[in-house]
Amino acid sequence: MAAQEYQAPESVSRVQQRALTIGGVALLVSILGAVRSPRDFYQSYLMSFLLILGLTVGSLGLVMLQHLTSGHWGIIIRRPLESATRVLPLMVVAFLPIAIFGMKHLYSGHGDEKGWLNAPPTGEGALSDFQKNYLTTSGFYTRAAIYFVVWLALMFIFNILSKQQDANPEDRALRLRFKMLAGPGIILYVFAMSFAAIDWAMSLSPHWASTIYGFLFVAGQLISSMSFMIAVVVLLARSEPFASVLQKRHLHDLGKLLLAFVMLWAYFDFSQLLIIWSGNQPEEISFYRTRLYGGWGVVAVIVLVFHFFVPFFLLLSQDVKRNSKVLPRIAIWLIFMRLVDLYWMTRPEFTSRAMPTWLDIVLPLALGGLWLGFFAFNLKQCPLLPLGDPDLAEAIEHHEH
Amino acid sequence: MMQHRSHIYGVIGEFGTPEELLHAVEKVREAGYRRFDAFAPFPVEGLSEALGLKRNLVPAITLFGGLAGGIGGFFFQYWAMAITYPLNIGGRPLNSWPAFIPVTFELAILGASLAAVFGMLALNKLPQPNHPVFNVHRFTHASSDRFFVCIESKDRKFDLAECARLLQEVHAHHITEVALD
Secondary structure (H helix, E strand, O other): OOHHHHOOOHHHHHHHHHHHHHHHHHHHHHHHHHHHOHHHHHHHHHHHHHHHHHHHHHHHHHHHHHHHHOOHHHHHHHHHHHHHHOOHHHHHHHHHHHHHHHHHHHOOOEOOEOOOOOOOOOOOOOOOHHHHHHOOHHHHHHHHHHHHHHHHHHHHHHHHHHHHHHHOOOOHHHHHHHHHHHHHHHHHHHHHHHHHHHHHOHHHOOOOOOOOHHHHHHHHHHHHHHHHHHHHHHHHOOOOOHHHOOOHHHHHHHHHHHHHHHHHHHHHHHHHHHHHHHHOOHHHHHHHHHHOOHHHHHHHHHHHHHHHHHHHHHHHOHHHHOOOOHHHHHHHHHHHHHHHHHHHHHHHHOOOOOOOOOHHHHHHHHHHHHHHHHHHHHHOOOOOOOOOOOOHHHHHOOOOO | OHHHOOOEEEEEEEEOOHHHHHHHHHHHHHOOOOOEEEEOOOOOOOHHHHHOOOOOOHHHHHHHHHHHHHHHHHHHHHHHHHHHOOOOOOOOOOOOHHHHHHHHHHHHHHHHHHHHHHHHHHHOOOOOOOOHHHHOHHHHHHHOOOEEEEEEOOOOOOOHHHHHHHHHHOOOOOEEEEEOO
């Protein structure tokens, strides 16, 4: 089980090159949009940023979940997960355009609706005292720095420890340390993400608040990250060394988790709707009044049917979860639906027209391409399996059936 | 031999290890028998495949139970709240479907789990207080340290002498006729 046996195959380099090319070209094209209509640009940019942020920190959450539960499913995808977390420096860079140029386009409201940046000090549309202290430019910057520091710290801890484990196989103490760190780490990740979701997305409509909002993002990130991992392991299994590692029972486990995350996301999303619908308070229902009628209502139905019902019923089947052709298609479809859901979560605050602009296609390609290229680069830096994990042999053992 | 056929359940052979059991099961299947069963004190890896067990109906029954529970749960609420006992609650529509969803969900889970448990029991023909193999004295070892293969007389190919010979060929320790009662 030497390290060189589990190097990433040639195809990863090809993916890296293509992804970076597509991402780079799309980014150049999108700059044209940034010059011509910065408002449209930053609306699409925020949505695309939130999608790739989900792939990154969602993977961080899954890494920690794997260390806590130590299932075989996680050993198979641990290196891809860690590679995804190491894209975090790109996320810091990708956040800068929002922080430096985009804020005034995003958080200044639209039309008569004022955002928190230009809310009147008194009278109608004024922020509450707490909001006046919380939603400030310096607060926005400080908190963003804290979120990234928390995520970066967790990313470094788990990647460095994992590298140490490669050198010291069978080290049980190291695994205990993983477990001890993973518990608090998950709490930190969820807290940081919850606040980040409030700062970056929920504050688009400063007068509306929902306590489960952060969890919607966390559950969505788990879906996108797990989906991406399913696609990655199936693609890796087209060539050695992963071809002889990946088994149907692994796909089955990953599929089961994906089903669980889809259900969790639907549960959170419906809880928010049910509570707001039951309360029926004017300041709370605004969220759904803009999103459930007209064109946005159509998008809402699309999200309900294709983000929940269709994947849910497909993933119920054992045959689908064990099928290495169908499962990755559902997974990639779910990543796309994550984008549609983020579109539905953020865009109605700016326009009542539920029509995507050309930037909504180019910017996800740009950020997604760069993200994928960076990920492929990271994947080549380490063996594809955590060679020092005490459970590795058991996780990749072939049973007779 | 044929006159015995109605009085016996089958022929049972005893084995000492799970490997011997797997080997015997494979041979019996290869010989063309279909109505036979294996007994072991613990789950033996690969035994279901060797026995040629097909996918069972439990998943389908569970899905049906879940759908019946969910659809029934929803329409029972709809029937109560909108048709038989309409109540104006805060001016909301009588068919307030968001409020029905939690109960619908719970009943779907209830229906699915009840269907799974009772479907499994029914497909296994349980509860079954007695079974002909219990007539074989040594069969008590099936719960502790011995493995058994029983070829049933219902099998179209069944012939007492032929089955006994086959079991002998795969090195069964004790070969016994299983009386029906």
